[in-house]
Amino acid sequence: MYLEELDRYENGLIEKFRSHPFFTNIKTLSDSEFKNMLVQKRFISLSFTPLYDCAIDAIEDKEGKTLLRQLLREEYPKGQSHRENLVTDLIKIGITKKEILETEPTKETIEAIKSLFALLKFQDFHDIKILVSLRMAEELLVAEEYSFILAELKSRYNIHINDSIFYGPHYMHDRKQKPFGVSGESHADKFNKILAAIINMEEKCAAAKHAIAAACEARMKFFDQFVK
């Protein structure tokens, strides 16, 4: 019952996220505005690992810790890391290494990163809140963002999903494929078995709702700076 309620609530937030003016107007961005957004978004991507490190320190749930460790380690497979894959994609798009390395995060990007770390603050039903918010902010909505970015890569630069070594694979492996609480193989769905076992009362369901709404707000905050 709680899981179905959360699934409906979460789907509503995903729709809200996808209706953010940045995404609805993405086609009107100039080439340099689009590239600038991608260079700023790299800082959000780089914050993934410290966020997961802090969450691992914060939560008590053993299976939750194991999953977060696994997702963190996937960032650094043998050979090129996911962060290097991101730079490879940015260069393929035509952004120079100098631009990537010399651009500083804007005040708004820094604030957006702080909002993501704020999701980890100690509070009631701490484990549930952290797990649902990371699932939302760092997996599920990442795939939603990349669905828009991949469409632009195709129409602007003729770069297809299979030509992208960062955005393409992350879109495929992060996205929500199963309803909330139903186990699956994507990163978002891998949280589900753990969450289904611990969200077993009204107060926990309410806590989860509060956390995923905050996670969605934190993720949208980054895009506010690019709305004209």
Ligand SMILES: [Fe+2]
């Ligand atoms: Fe992921």
